[in-house]
Amino acid sequence: MLLRNIVQKIFLGCQVSILLPVICLLLAGxxxxxxxxxxxVTTIGIALGVGNVxxxxxxxxxxxxxxIIDVFLLATVFYIAALGLYELFIDNRVKVPAWLEIRSIDDLxxxxxxxxxxxxxxxFLGQAxxxxxxxxxxxxxLSVALVIATLTYFLGEKTKSEQMKKLLSSKGTKNLIYSNYENQVEVANNKDQH
Known part of the structure; x- marks a missing residue:
């Protein structure tokens, strides 16, 4: 029992230690x-001061x-990472919009x-x-396109997998199989009638 309490305290301490990267990520962002x-402000000041360009x-x-857009997007990455780590390890009751809820490492x-x-x-736009x-x-x-295509495929597969899990949990596997069987019978009957 004593060992169990010690191990639990160690894990709790490790969990709280996640605050360090959360704070660092927030500061960086x-x-x-x-x-x-x-x-x-500097770029606008220069642009207004030049006149004809x-x-x-x-x-x-x-x-x-x-x-500048790139800098703001990078700041967003730091914020999302900080929020995700906080939600996953410290407190998942943070009020955020639904699209920003993080329930797992995969969500993050x-x-x-x-x-x-x-x-x-x-x-790439900047380079262009x-x-x-x-x-x-x-x-x-081509390199940028390949990375974007790979990430898009990865995100698409994750979305399909999540939709299937929701479908299975809402209908139940047995009902899903029966529903699929009914659809196949209906398609076969329609082919026979034509």
Whole structure:
């Protein structure tokens, strides 16, 4: 009994230790938000101060704003990771919108993967705006597309799996099999009638 209590206290201590990465992730995310805000104000100030801009200067300004989007998205990744770890290990009663609820490590990975897809798209957009000529961007674009396709496939498979689990739990396996059998009989009868 004593050993059991000691082990439980150790696990409770380890659980509370998750607060350290949660706090660090929140601080990193907040730092990125402040940095992004400063960059936004700076870029707007420069843009307003210049007046007439050449196409090259406009391109530089567009790249600056795209990079700012990237910073804010990265801050979002840090926030989602902090929130996910907190919900999973500390307190799952945090009031968040339904789309941000995290009930498992898989939920956390899916949310992070979704944001990573958007970040990769923004990174590629920034490179495309910088692109002058030639085919140098093609390998980079293909690499980004491959990673996005892989993550999208991964997210799609997870969604299908979750839908099937919900269907099985709501109908019950026996009812699902019977319903599928009825559908097959109906299709066969329709073919016989034609």
């Amino acid at each position: 907040f730092t990125l938000l402040v940095y992004g805000a400063v960059q936004t 050449s196409s090259k200067e406009a391109k530089i300004m567009i790249i600056s704003f795209i990079e 990975k899916n949310k992070l993967a979704s944001v990573v897809v958007v970040i990769l798209g923004v990174v 705006v910088r692109w002058e000529s030639g085919r140098e961007i093609l390998p980079f674009g």
